[in-house]
Amino acid sequence: MESGRAILVGAGPGDPGLISVKGLEALKEADVVLCDRLANPRLLEHVPDHCEILDVGKRPRGHCRDQEEINRLLIEKALEGKTVVRLKGGDPFVFGRGGEEADALKEAGIPCEIVPGITSAIAVPAYAGIPVTHRDDSSSIAIVTGHECPDKQESSIQWEHLAKGAETLIILMGVSNLPSICDRLIRHGRSPDTPVALIRWGTRVEQETLTGTLGDITRQVKENGFRPPAVIVVGDVVRKRMRLNWHESKPFFGKKILVPRTRKGTSRLGKKIEALGGEALVFPVARLVPAERIRKTIIDEGPFQWLSFAGVQEADMFFRGLKEWDLDIRRWAGAKVAVWDPEAAEFLREKGLQTDICNDLEAMASAVEPGERILHLRGRKPSGQMIEQLHSLGCRVIEMEAAAIQTRDDGIEKAVRSLQEGKVDGIAFASSSTVRHFVDGIGTKLNDWKDRMRSVSVVCIGPETAGAAEALGLRVDRVAQPYTVEGLVTAMESCFSKKPQGELAWAAK
Known part of the structure; x- marks a missing residue:
């Protein structure tokens, strides 16, 4: 049997829309995907039905698989004649150990391709409104790991040069070592008043940003219970966030909205929700046969x-x-x-x-x-x-x-899981049949579904859909005006802002 091939794909920093076209095409051809925890799981919706998905993500204080085992799996699956995609957060060759995986594949005689990804070092600050360079504030950047190989006898990072050698410092995987990083930078000449930003789960709907200075950021992290993963930005460019904070200012930022559907594929409603900063949980709860x-x-x-x-x-x-x-x-x-x-x-x-x-x-x-x-x-x-x-x-x-x-069990199970995890802020129904299949499906899998729905804003596209929802025990918060996708979006924003729908003309644009 001829060996297959391996493709190391950069998934980008988290927003599923930031993967490259070539990376998406690789996923569509995959027989096996080995995925990181930092790669958005929604990207796996693009793989073929036969594709085997292996979670090899490494977690702080709870590593799933070591690097040698990941290398072995890559080689083993490729030798079975399969197209193996290694889906990695950010870019495979920027602190992603992609070079080690490519070396192992080369040594085993496995053809290997690299699909670069947008590195979190650049994209995550951008989503927090922080340009890593700026004509007035920074003409140089340095990207540093905050978590070196534990087998090293001593650090190879020359903090004494970095402290003043680059106007903007980007530190990846550095939250757990933040106190020592700040101490070293101050000790080697960086002012304690230098602005610092920590951006957690950058580019996603869960994005959190904490700002401070080299002198007080460690205390702020402790007081706020701020946890990894996060990108650390050090430099005067952090001040630009006050003017340029575009992503976190969107009306649906931080909101997850369930969009039950009767078919797979893209959803116009889902796209509008995400354009406004939310995350659309688009689940097919029924199928046409x-x-x-x-x-x-x-x-x-x-x-x-x-x-x-x-x-x-x-x-x-x-x-x-x-x-x-x-x-x-x-x-x-x-x-x-x-x-x-x-x-x-x-x-x-x-x-x-x-x-x-x-x-x-x-x-x-x-x-x-x-x-x-x-x-x-x-x-x-x-x-x-x-x-x-x-x-x-x-x-x-x-x-x-x-x-x-027909009701789709796979979509229903995803909806149930989201409700159980408390990850649903709203739900938008575009038809009465979708309401019926959603309620019938979750009713058989979640005994306390009505209790869990009490904190969820429910909007319906029209009176007929709203009537079906209320007849099945749902509380309807808003009905779209007009009865369109744009009207649904306006109604949902009205729920979140507590403003009358008539004051939200932007949503129908």
Whole structure:
């Protein structure tokens, strides 16, 4: 068996949007991922279903795996012919021990690629409003580890030169050694009044920033119970934070909002929440599946002279159903095809199926013959005028929803875990079906779910959704005005700020 390959991928500092395009592509191709604790776990949503995920993150005072074991796993999995991604926080080659892993892979004859990442040394201060260089305050920076290899006989960091040799000092992994770091810098000539910032979980929704001076920051850390991981910034640039603190000033900063959905993939609502500084916990709590009624209709009512699809989703459900039910497409030989959405025509073209009618009711009326049988697959809303007109022409139209909805246990379990950990500030419902599946799902897994929801702000996209939520025992705090995604965002911000929705016009922009 040919050996596989290893890719050392920098995940960036924490915000999942800061991984590179190339890093994301590597995750999509991975057979195995060895991930750090500093890499955002949401990035793992991009790996294939078959991918094996191994947590090799090292934790202070509780290391999971030592470096030799990590190297062994990288080599072992690659020798099985697999594509192995080593997902590392920040950049693999900036105090990430990526060089050691690359050395081990090279020695074992394993092809190894490096995908650089945005280092926390630069990005984390930026998210705290601190430029590491500035024309007026700093023309030089130095990046230093605050946690050297314990096997070293003595430190190789020349603090006497660093103290005055760089205007901005960035110290990684240094919180536990902060007292000695401050003492050394002051002893070697740095003023005790030099500004200092510590940024914990930088670029994430949990970001915390503590500022002080070399002379008092150690005391402040103790008084505030400030814990790692954190990036330490020393220098006059820290003062810029007073003017440039953009991330922590966003209206949803620090808030985690649950967004239950009926499908995987990106969420427009989730993107808006995150653009406003929050974290969207987007969990599919239900899945769309081909409606069983379609199978029975095909078998019992066929053949049909026409197949009609309201949109892409309906066409997709039809083909998924044929595969799931083991039905032969040749059953439809000779049937004509109509679609009512140009994107559905493109979808069918990719399946090798040409359409006869595309979003043209007049052409459809001219093409059908009296007595012809038409199977029309639609979404939740009836097709109304079109069906009436086809009936008036003597056609027999069987109209039905193409999809049924099933509860997804994996999404429900993630939602339950977030509630149990107290990590949910709000929940946004965009449909009554999502409400039902969410409540049905968590009700079977969390006995005290109503108690846990008391501290969670609940917003709904409209009166119908709100009515479904209240009927199932939820307290609805706000209803979107207007009944749109933008209205949902405005309603949620109103909950957090306690202001009337009418005063929050920014959210609908």
